[in-house]
Amino acid sequence: MPLLARMVATPLHIDIRRGSLADLAGVLADQRISYGGKIAVVTSAGSAQAMRELLDTSLPKADWVVAKDSSLDTAMEIADQLRESDYDALVGVGGGRVLDIAKYVAARVGLPMISCATNLAHDGLASPVAILDNNSGRGSYGVPLPLAVIVDIDVVRKAQPEMITSGIGDALSNLSALADWELGEQDLGEYVDGLAVIMARTAADALLHREDSVSSDGFLVSLAEALVMSGLAMSVAGTSRPCSGACHEISHAIDRLFPERRVSHGMQVGVGAVFANYLRGDEVLAQRTAACLRRHDLPVTHVDLGYTNDEFSEIVEFAPQTRPGRYTILEKLDLTRPEIDERVADFTQIFQG
Ligand SMILES: [Zn+2]
CATH class of the missing domain: 1.20.1090.10 (Dehydroquinate synthase-like - alpha domain)
Structure with missing residues (x-):
């Protein structure tokens, strides 16, 4: 008998709305990814402070790592650094470059990855690809899909237009x-x-x-969904x-x-x-x-x-x-x-x- 359907892998949890990032700790617990909040958060220098302010209270045990650029070397360095501890998951909070670094590092150290996008400039939010700078320019690396994808419309609004x-x-x-x-x-x-x-x-x-623009929440949600x-x-x-x-x-x-x-x-x-x-x-x-x-x-x-x-x-x-x-x-x-x-x-x- 032929297969009657195929299984399609998707993230366990996708949450696109205003204020979604504030619920990250709940998502980690509810999805049984991390009960105690022992996670590593990879972010960029530019958004580190704002994101810590947003997440520190709900995730006090998180270790924060700043990705200085989007190179393969940086990804390897972070992977070596994280390998020392037993984290439940790796959370990437940032733009495309940070998410790519986080996806690659998570694949490298065998951790589930949570993708939290702070802008909508690219389709890498939930893709199984990490694009990193390497010796020959830029390379695309295949990685597992993020386990959860979170887009906080309030956070996205603060990105450059x-x-x-x-x-x-x-x-x-x-x-x-x-x-x-x-x-x-x-x-x-x-x-x-x-x-x-x-x-x-x-x-x-x-x-x-669509006739409306990024000034409407409805459009931003549609864009993130797309x-x-x-x-x-x-x-x-x-x-x-x-x-x-x-x-x-x-x-x-x-x-x-x-x-x-x-x-x-x-x-x-x-x-x-x-x-x-x-x-x-x-x-x-x-x-x-x-x-x-x-x-x-x-x-x-x-x-x-x-x-x-x-x-x-x-x-x-x-x-x-x-x-x-x-x-x-x-x-x-x-x-x-x-x-x-x-x-x-x-x-x-x-x-x-
Ligand atoms: Zn593209």
């Missing part, structure tokens, strides 16, 4: 990534996971046509494919070629998505994505990110090298540099006006 809105770009880029995945299926017979597709598409669609769902889509697929295609290759190329000029991941992949949709000839999706980004004052083209056409051509030309083996519209078209120059000029004309 672009660290809230840029997650919109990351969520919208799912639609471009999914189109690239379909190309892989058509041209290479790549297996496309239908459930991962539903999750990644629903996450992006939930934001694409980012969590994107992470779960990657987990279901067992790969970042449903949320990462040419859009992400372009962003990775910016990180590699212009590291000092890079901005948040979500902003870069948003621009990458508009360009990839344009390259695929999907004018409707390109325009809808651009309109949504514009509504939230996010960059739509490379010009908005501060790059000349020539620099962007260099980025597009380099992009496929950032993710060898991934098939997207860039690999399919395999454009020469003069062809890229021509497409970039046309793209600028259409979307920059």
